Amino acid sequence: MERKNKVNVNVRKNKGITLIALVITILILLILAGVTIVIIMGDNGLINRANDTKIATDIESIKEEIKIDILDKQLENKGKISDDMLKGILEKYGELSKEEKLIDKTLTTTKGNYEIKVSDIFNGTTAKEPVIADKSGANSPNIKNFAQKTYVTWDLNEAGTEYVINDKQTTQPDNWYDYENGKWANIKTTNKVSDTETLEAYWVWIPRYEYIVPTSTTATEIQVRFIGTDKKEGTEGYTKQTDGTIKSSDGYTIHPTFTNEGNGGFGELDGIWVAKFEAVSNTSNISDGGGNDSNLKVQSIPNQPSWRNIQTTNIFTVCRKMTNEGEVLEGSTVDSHMMKNIEWGAVAILSQSKYGIFNPQSNIKDPIDGTSRRIWNNPSSSYITGSVGSSEDDKSKSSVNAYNSTNGPKASTTGTVYGVYDMAGGSWEYVAGCLNGQENAKFGVTAGDSKYVDLYTNSSNSSTNYDGAKIGDATKETKKWNGNYSDFVYLSYPVFIRGR
Numbered sequence: 001m002e003r004k005n006k007v008n009v010n011v012r013k014n015k016g017i018t019l020i021a022l023v024i025t026i027l028i029l030l031i032l033a034g035v036t037i038v039i040i041m042g043d044n045g046l047i048n049r050a051n052d053t054k055i056a057t058d059i060e061s062i063k064e065e066i067k068i069d070i071l072d073k074q075l076e077n078k079g080k081i082s083d084d085m086l087k088g089i090l091e092k093y094g095e096l097s098k099e100e101k102l103i104d105k106t107l108t109t110t111k112g113n114y115e116i117k118v119s120d121i122f123n124g125t126t127a128k129e130p131v132i133a134d135k136s137g138a139n140s141p142n143i144k145n146f147a148q149k150t151y152v153t154w155d156l157n158e159a160g161t162e163y164v165i166n167d168k169q170t171t172q173p174d175n176w177y178d179y180e181n182g183k184w185a186n187i188k189t190t191n192k193v194s195d196t197e198t199l200e201a202y203w204v205w206i207p208r209y210e211y212i213v214p215t216s217t218t219a220t221e222i223q224v225r226f227i228g229t230d231k232k233e234g235t236e237g238y239t240k241q242t243d244g245t246i247k248s249s250d251g252y253t254i255h256p257t258f259t260n261e262g263n264g265g266f267g268e269l270d271g272i273w274v275a276k277f278e279a280v281s282n283t284s285n286i287s288d289g290g291g292n293d294s295n296l297k298v299q300s301i302p303n304q305p306s307w308r309n310i311q312t313t314n315i316f317t318v319c320r321k322m323t324n325e326g327e328v329l330e331g332s333t334v335d336s337h338m339m340k341n342i343e344w345g346a347v348a349i350l351s352q353s354k355y356g357i358f359n360p361q362s363n364i365k366d367p368i369d370g371t372s373r374r375i376w377n378n379p380s381s382s383y384i385t386g387s388v389g390s391s392e393d394d395k396s397k398s399s400v401n402a403y404n405s406t407n408g409p410k411a412s413t414t415g416t417v418y419g420v421y422d423m424a425g426g427s428w429e430y431v432a433g434c435l436n437g438q439e440n441a442k443f444g445v446t447a448g449d450s451k452y453v454d455l456y457t458n459s460s461n462s463s464t465n466y467d468g469a470k471i472g473d474a475t476k477e478t479k480k481w482n483g484n485y486s487d488f489v490y491l492s493y494p495v496f497i498r499g500r
Contacts, residue, residue, distance in 0.1 A: 057148075058112050060170040065144055066093055066121050086122060131174035133183075136355060138207035138226040139270040141177065141185040147331030151176055152186035152202065154403070154417045163403040163417045167202075179207070179226070182359035182414035186276065191330050199328035201300040202276035204420050206346055208269060210252040211353070213471060219372035219481040224353035225252065229268045232259065245471050256472040257346040264451040266335070274339065274347055275300035277385040277402075278422040278429065279307045279315075289383070298322055302386030302402045306427050312495055315430055316443040316452070338443070341433025341454040341496045345474035347420055351375065351413035352478070362415025363406060367392075374482040376410040377425030386421045387411065393483075395425060423499060428485065433473070433496040435489050442495050456489055463487040 069089045074081050083102050090096060094109040096118075107116045143149060151169040153176065156162070166173075167188045177185035185205040192198045210231070212223040233240050237249040244261060246254045256262025258269040280299040281290030289305040290296045294314040298307075315338055322329045322336040329336055350356050357364050357373055364373050378387050380395045386402035388411035389395060402408045402421055412419030422429075432443060433454035439445045443453050457468040466488050469476035475496075480486050489496055 055112070055114065057170055059114050059116060061147075061149070062093060062109055062111065062114065063116060063121055064171055066090065068144065070122060090118065090121075130172045130176065133175040133178040134180065136179040136226055138177075138179045138209075138355075139228060141187070141205040141207075141273075142270055143187060145333040146187065146189055146203075147329070148190050150188050150190070152188050161405060163408070165403060177205070177418075179355045180359065181361040182355065182357075182416040182418060183361070184355075184414060184418045184420075186418055187273075189328055189332070191326075191328050193326050197282065199282060199297055199299055201298070201328045202302075203273045203300070204276050204418070205271055206257075206274055206350060207271040208255075208258040209350065210248060210254045211349055212251060213253050214352075214477050217479075219352070219374060219478070221354065221358045222349055222352045223252075224350060224355060226355075227254065229258075229270050232268055233261075243471060253471060255346050255349065256470070257340075257342050262342065262472065264340075264454075266451070272343060272346070273334070274343065274420060276420055277302055277306075278426060279319075280304040280385060281307045294318055297327055299328055300385075302421070304385050306383050306385050306422070308383065308427050312430050312442045313444045316432065316445070320452075337452045338432040339429075340452065341431045341473045341475075341498075342470060344423075344429075344431045344498050345472050345477075347413060348423065348474040348478065349472070351419070351423070352481075356413050356419070357415045359414060359416070363409045364415035372482060375413060375415075375424045376407075378411055378422050380425055380427070383427050385426070387426070389425070424482075424484070426499065428497045428499045431496050431498050433489070435491070435494040438494040458488060458490050461490045463490050463493065465490070 066089065069092075070081065070086065073085055073089060077085070087096065087102060090107050093111070094107050097106040097108070099105045103119050103122070105118045107118060107121075108114070109116065150167055151172055152165065152167045153169070153173055154163040154165050157164055177183050187203050189201050189203065190198060207226050208229065209224050209226045211225075214220060214222050231238060231248070231254065233246045238246050238254070241247050245256060246259055248254075257272060260267050263269065277300045280301050281293075281296040282299060283290045283296055285291065286305045288309040289307040290310065291308075292310045292314055294317045296318065298318050319336055319338040321327060323332050323334065324330065352358075357375060364375070366373050374392060376392050377389050377395055379389045384401070386408075388400050388402075388408055390400070390407075400407055402411070403417060409415055409417045409419070411424070412421050413423060432452055433456065434442050436455040436457055437447065439449065439453045439455060440447060445453055454470065454473065456470070458465055459467060464487075466476040466479065469488065471477070475486065475488060478484070485497065485499060487493065487497070
C-alpha cells in the first residue's frame, strides 16, 4: 500500500510539471507568433514594404508611359500641346478629379487604381524630358508594351577595370543611349514568379535602318543610316525592287526586318528588341542548360550555361509563350518569338557599321596585321553566356565575362558593353528560318506562314548554293566573313544555324 501511494504521488507530480511547461510553451509561441505577425503584417512589415515597392514601380511605369505619349503629341504639334490634347491622353489611363484647372487635377489610374497628380507628370509647358546624347537619328526605343521593365546603363569603376551595371532604374536616365558611340539602348524585364524564383531578361533596341548591301568577299564596314517609318515604299525616292526589297534613290536598301512585306506582315516597324544574351533556362542544369524540355522558361542573362540540346519545335514554343503567366514577359503585350533569320541578319549588319564595332568608343581596334576588326569569340568550351576569350579566335574556357574586365565588351556587337553578346563563338544558335515546306515539321507552324519563320528555296540541295538567299539575312551578303559558319539550308539540314 505504501509503495502504491508513493507511485501515485510521483505520477501526479509529473503531470503537474508537464501542464505548466505546456502552458509556458504556448505563451511563448503566442508571443513569437505576435512578433512574427508584426514583422510580416505590420505597418512597416515585410509584406507592406514589398507591396509599397511594387506600387512605386507601377506608378513610375504609368507616369513614364504617359510622358512618352505627351512627348509624341508635342512632336506632332511642334512642341505645343493643348489642354484638350493633354486631357485626352490622361483619360486613356484613368479618371481625372473635378478641379477646375487641369494641372491641379489628380488622375486615378485604371490600372492599379493609383492616384497621381497631373503636376507630377506635366509641368504646364512641356513634359520633363531626359537628356539624350544620341545624334544618330535612330528612332527612340519603343518600350510601351513591356511590363515590369527597368532601364539599363553601366559605369566603369574608378580603376577602369570593371563595368558596374545600373539595372534598377524605373525612369529613363539621362544619356540612356548614344548609337554614334556604340551605346545601344538596353532594358531589363523581371518577373518574381515566387519567393524562390525570379526570371530576368536583358533586351537591346535595334532601330529601323537602311544600308548599302555589301558585295565584298572579305569583311568590311557596312554603310548604315537610321530612318523613320516615313521612309518606305511609295514615299519620295523609295521604290520596290524585283527582289521585294525597298531601295532609296541613292542606293540604300531598307532592311527587310523593318518593312511590312519583308518581316512577314508585322507592319512597318520603328525597330525591334532582341535578347542581349543567348537563351538561358530556369534550371540549374549546367551540362546542357536545360535540354529538350518545353516546360522550362526562357531567360536572357550573362554568366550562365546557355540552353542547348533542345529541338527547334520546343525552341519555337518556349519563345512564343514568354508573355504567359509565370514567364519573364508576363503582362507584356509584345509579340515574342524565336529570332528569325532575317532578324539575326539585321543585328549582324548593324554590328558591322559605324554604329557597331566601328564606332569611336569600341574596344575592338584595327589589328596590326591588316585583317579586319571583328567581334571576339565566346569560348565554345564553356558555353557560358556573355563570355569572351583572350583573343579573337580563342575558344578555350575563360572566366572573363561581359562586365568584369575591359576585354569583356569585345565579345559584343558594338565593342562596348551596350551591344548584343554571343553572336560569335559559344554554341551555334538555331534561328527561325528553314526550307519552304519544312516549317511545320521543324517549328510547328502551318505551311506558308512566314510571319514567324523565314522560308527559303534551294534548287540544287547543296549547302554552298546561295541562290535562295534573302537580302538582309547576312548569309550571301557576308558569306564566310571572319570565318563565320555559313552553310545554306538544304534537305539534310533544313534549319539555319548561326554563329561560329
